[in-house]
Amino acid sequence: MILPWFNSSPPEDFEKCVNLCYEPSNLSPNCNPSFDLKTSLSAAVKVSRASRSSVDLYNGGGSVRGPKIVRGDDGYVLEDVPHLLDYIPNLPGAKSPCVTHAIRIDKIDQNLNLKSSLSSSAAAAPVRASILARMSFVGKPRLKIVEGEAGYVLEDVPHLTDYLPDLPSYANPLQNNPAYSVVKQYFVNVDDTVAQKIVVHKSSPRGTHFRRSGPRQKVYFESDEVHACIVTCGGLCPGLNTVIREIVCGLYHMYGVTKVLGIEGGYKGFYARNTIDLTPKSVNDIHKRGGTILGSSRGGHDTAKIVDSIEDRGINQVYIIGGDGTQKGASVIYEEIERRGLKVAVAGIPKTIDNDIAVIDKSFGFDTAVEEAQRAINAAHVEAESVENGVGVVKLMGRYSGFIAMHATLANRDVDCCLIPESPFYLEGPGGLFEYMEKRLKEQGHMVLVVAEGAGQDLIAESLRSMNQEDASGNKLLLDVGLWLSQRIKDHFAKRPNMPITLKYIDPTYMIRAVPSNASDNVYCTLLAHSAIHGAMAGYTGFTIGSVNGRHAYIPFHRITETQNKVVITDRMWARLLSSTNQPSFLNSQTIEDSKKEETPTQLLDGENCNENGSLDARESQLI
Structure with a gap:
């Protein structure tokens, strides 16, 4: 038995173990029934890595170095880029300055090794040369799962033939459509799938896939x-x-x-x-x-x-x-x-x-919303910089997530502070919003603040909140955090006669969502x-x-x-925003650690999600 993802045969005991788990009727008398599949497979992979996973540097002739290829399991090929260490092996390294930022991008204390990956229901299935596909409908809603080798999982969607098995099929009329006659390979193969995660480690399981869209034959x-x-x-x-x-x-x-x-x-x-x-x-x-x-x-x-x-x-x-x-x-x-x-x-x-x-x-509509929000932010900036100690406050949509506020802030670059639901903040005291505002006004004489509608709800007095009220779709009714925050800012600076402010509040909520798409x-x-x-x-x-x-x-x-997408405040995108606005994170170290435990990063943080041995941490990031 030669596995397709090895260039050479795996160890004999590994082959016997796979036979034991997959073909009990063909079990050799010499097999040890207590043999551990995970241990054997892990050993086999180590052999494979020793023979295949080395970095092959090919000389392309002359002084130009050829491609830098890293080979792994299951046909994995990484066309790597050069690194200074390739020709300066003793180059000293330094810790990234990112860790000294207001919000630290620390290592996530988790472990993902090959054995734990293969213990999942999909990866622990016996590895075969051909895909093992099986459907299972479990619970409610019923899940249509197709499992394959090396941890491949397809979360399929229902088909009419699942409950109407005798349904006839017909040739796709697009075959006779002149507009598509010149398109090569227009029809999508029924087995084509799309991977949920495309940033992976060479030893990672293949992971979750979805059925690729497009016309069928x-x-x-x-x-x-x-x-x-x-x-x-x-x-x-x-x-x-x-x-x-x-x-x-x-x-x-x-x-x-x-x-x-x-x-x-x-x-x-x-x-x-x-x-x-x-x-x-x-x-x-x-x-x-x-x-x-x-x-x-x-x-x-x-x-x-x-x-x-x-x-x-x-x-x-x-x-x-x-x-x-x-x-x-x-x-x-x-x-x-x-x-x-x-x-x-x-x-x-x-x-x-x-x-x-x-x-x-x-x-859809998100790009248009971010673009339209620029008009409101630009207006607030003009108002703020036209007077002494001018403050412009803009409230943007974002009931539970602050993507519009974050992206609009990054796109505009005139914003001094962005507040979103995912990042708690406080007003008074050292490191609070008011202290930062005073500092900013002294430095540049004006300030623009963007706040998502769901931010700061925990700060609004309980008597003013509408916690138990919902609209017809079940969404929690929120009070206007923009008006509340604007009033709190006015009250704070009213106590400081040496720093009088002029505040303008802009709420473009319905202007943003009512426009045609770009x-x-x-x-x-x-x-x-x-x-x-x-x-x-x-x-x-x-x-x-x-x-x-x-x-x-x-x-x-x-x-x-089953869940909502949220801004991950331990992710690089939020770090970019903090770097752009120079605002404090408003977080203590414990809050950051709790956030890492609760939320999955939306991107891989270069090297920060990896263990010392180079394997990915358990919660590989889910790309937005």
Whole structure:
């Protein structure tokens, strides 16, 4: 037995151990039943590393050194870049100055070795030359898991044939579409997947993957049988109309679908009989407008009534655009449709201006929001620097996460302090906000402060809070931290007659989300809409679409609703912001350590997430 990821045979005892675990009927009499698979495999990998994982430096002729190649397991090849140590081996090293910053980027005290990785349910499966694929539906929601060798895990999405096994398939009409006739290898292989993590160590398990989006050779709907509908729910977001337009036009121009309904007013529009016919002509220029032509609402989700309406109208493709609450509702709709055995594909397109949806790189409308926020920050800066001791306060959206505030601050470079929900702060005392403001005003005579709407809620007096109040979508109602903070700043400096301030407060919240999407978001919305169409036509259902490491993928509903994406204050992006604004972190060492234990970094911190032996720490960072 030769494993495909070794150049030479592994040790004999390792082969016997794999046979013991995988083929008990073929067990050799010489096998030790108590042999430890993990120990044996670890030993085999060490042999493999000794023979393959060395750095091969090839001379390319003359004085130019050839490529620097590092080879690892499972066909892993790293085309490395040169390092000064390659030709100055005794070069002394120094500790990075980053560790002396206001917020230290310390090592995360965790360990991930090969043995613990292989003890996971996927990696502990016997390693074979061909992929071992098996489906398991467990719990609620039911998970469709495909496991392969070397720790490969595919979190698959449902397919209509899972509960309609005799469903016929048809040739994809794109084969006859002149617009796509020149595209080479246009159809996506059914086995193509997208890795959730692309920054890995050479000995890391292959990890979680998602089904790659795109058109398949076979579809499960004929063009004239498709009766699609589109619904938008929740708050407004730049790009909603673009997604609507591209679903309608994509269905028509790519698949010849002519019957598309628009459900007005959110989920309740399904059973309130509010619908409009959507055609390429009627949606031709809606991408130039803000908001949504279908209208929107929060709440109104009655699963039985919604599915009854879908069934009564003969709808067989449902496109649902909305945030995490909307996607939870879409998941429930899919489950009811499956329970009834209906041939209806349910596709979700995640929407939130806050960019706090898990797994995906970003949500549509985020780029537009950051760009639009620049106008408010620029206005605050002009106001602040035009008077002595001028202070400009700008409140931006960000109920639970501060991505808009952080990115807008980094993009603008005129901001002196940024406050977000993930980073607690305090006002009084050494290292507090007021002390920093006094210092900044003495240095430059003005100051601009950006605050996310969810920041500082713990500081607002209990009598003024709305902790137990929620909107129709279940979101906690927050008081205006911008107004509260502005008043506290005024009160503080009123006690210092030698430093009178002039404060201007700007709240561009609804200006930011009500504008049309910019060029970048328009392109992104188009790709999301087309990916959703291809998935539904190929028979996939119960999925949401998003970009994962730059590749669009079909993601199970539960993966984007089980948690929220948040700014990680022990990550390099937040460190860049602190370096840009020169603000204090407002954190003590214990808070930093607690944050590291609770949150997963969004990026690898060069060398800081690694153990002394070079292996990655247990919580490899999840890329945004």
